[in-house]
Amino acid sequence: MIRSDIIIVGGGPSGSACAWQLRKSGLDVVILEKKTFPRAKVCAGWITPKVLDLLGITPEEYPYLLMQFNRIHFYLFGIHVPIRTRQYAVRRYEFDEWMVSRSQVPVFTHTVKNIVKANGGYVIDNKYRCKYLVGAGGTHCPVFKIFFSTSNQRTGKALITAIEKEYRCDYLDKECHLWFFDNGLPGYAWYLPKGNNWLNIGIGGKFIKLKSSGKTILDHWHKFTKKLEQRSLIKNIPENPRGHQYYLHQKKQTTRQDNAFIIGDAVGMATIDMGEGIHAAVVSGLMAAKAIAGKKGYNPDSLSKFSLPGIFRAGKKIEPRNP
Numbered sequence: 001m002i003r004s005d006i007i008i009v010g011g012g013p014s015g016s017a018c019a020w021q022l023r024k025s026g027l028d029v030v031i032l033e034k035k036t037f038p039r040a041k042v043c044a045g046w047i048t049p050k051v052l053d054l055l056g057i058t059p060e061e062y063p064y065l066l067m068q069f070n071r072i073h074f075y076l077f078g079i080h081v082p083i084r085t086r087q088y089a090v091r092r093y094e095f096d097e098w099m100v101s102r103s104q105v106p107v108f109t110h111t112v113k114n115i116v117k118a119n120g121g122y123v124i125d126n127k128y129r130c131k132y133l134v135g136a137g138g139t140h141c142p143v144f145k146i147f148f149s150t151s152n153q154r155t156g157k158a159l160i161t162a163i164e165k166e167y168r169c170d171y172l173d174k175e176c177h178l179w180f181f182d183n184g185l186p187g188y189a190w191y192l193p194k195g196n197n198w199l200n201i202g203i204g205g206k207f208i209k210l211k212s213s214g215k216t217i218l219d220h221w222h223k224f225t226k227k228l229e230q231r232s233l234i235k236n237i238p239e240n241p242r243g244h245q246y247y248l249h250q251k252k253q254t255t256r257q258d259n260a261f262i263i264g265d266a267v268g269m270a271t272i273d274m275g276e277g278i279h280a281a282v283v284s285g286l287m288a289a290k291a292i293a294g295k296k297g298y299n300p301d302s303l304s305k306f307s308l309p310g311i312f313r314a315g316k317k318i319e320p321r322n323p
């Protein structure tokens with residue numbers, strides 16, 4: 001039996017942020033992660049300046065690709081609205097590995113299946129034992145399924161379905177473009193260059209609305225990629241996009257039971273306007289760590305449910321071009 005005071009299930013941004021904070025507090029913690037890093041993660045990889053602040057680094061200190069945008073091109077029902085802002089894009093393949101390795105926490109490659117409460121702690125797959133358990137396994141987190149699925153009724157209205165493709169190509173524009181509600185899509189599509197010829201394109205929307213419209217996310221993908229090709233933003237349409245589902249912020253979720261916590265997508269906390277989940281994953285991970293260290297309570301419900309005010313605020317901090 002491997003023992004640790006704290007076990008975190010999942011090494012995505014929520015789990016590794018939590019691990020990093022716990023380690024800084026000098027606590028005994030390990031991560032159980034089903035994949036070996038570096039691993040691909042279906043995600044556009046857009047992050048706000050706040051994420052870097054929370055992780056205590058400047059953009060210059062991030063050791064991998066970090067694309068900086070000083071403007072985002074929004075298209076609302078086809079109307080072009082460029083917004084001045086400061087935002088970033090990372091490759092999750094690199095970002096997640098960097099986060100987990102800087103946490104300096106042992107990572108065991110293990111797919112968690114079964115967890116039972118025993119003697120005031122938790123026993124995982126008859127192999128690992130801990131006092132505190134943190135569920136950071138994303139949408140299908142086993143900690144959520146075993147301890148929280150009865151108290152938290154995830155509503156289908158908050159379910160997002162999204163597909164993306166990240167690939168190397170000669171992309172033709174270095175700026176970020178977002179198309180909202182094109183062709184009846186209940187969500188938005190993105191074109192997000194990452195630097196060094198990496199490009200992420202994708203599309204996401206509310207699952208229930210898509211279903212009732214009779215169109216699939218793939219139908220929208222085909223139209224969207226054709227449009228990118230016609231606008232000469234890409235030269236060829238990439239094959240085999242990858243999909244994933246996750247939940248937007250829902251009110252009053254139970255996020256702690258005894259010494260078990262859930263964080264990030266295991267709760268479902270992406271913002272309801274932009275589907276931004278990395279920030280909430282990092283904040284909830286840090287919050288859970290502080291709660292375990294006895295410094296603060298754990299209340300991720302207090303997080304903002306919107307991204308747009310932050311995007312607009314970030315624009316005010318940029319120096320005008322011709323002062």
Ligand SMILES: Cc1cc2nc3c(=O)[nH]c(=O)nc-3n(C[C@H](O)[C@H](O)[C@H](O)COP(=O)(O)OP(=O)(O)OC[C@H]3O[C@@H](n4cnc5c(N)ncnc54)[C@H](O)[C@@H]3O)c2cc1C
Pocket residue numbers: 009010011012013014015032033034035041042043044045046047110111112113136137138139140141142162163164202204243244245246263264265266270275276277278279281
């Ligand atoms: C197409 C798409 C685009 C997106 N774009 C953005 C974006 O641009 N910006 C943004 O902020 N958010 C975006 N999101 C949301 C964002 O990806 C998530 O909110 C974020 O990854 C949540 O982090 P997490 O650590 O909670 O979970 P995850 O990143 O899902 O990490 C969970 C980890 O747990 C591991 N795991 C799962 N089950 C087990 C198990 N049984 N045992 C052990 N380990 C397990 C997984 O392998 C994984 O490493 C996007 C989502 C999608 C689907």
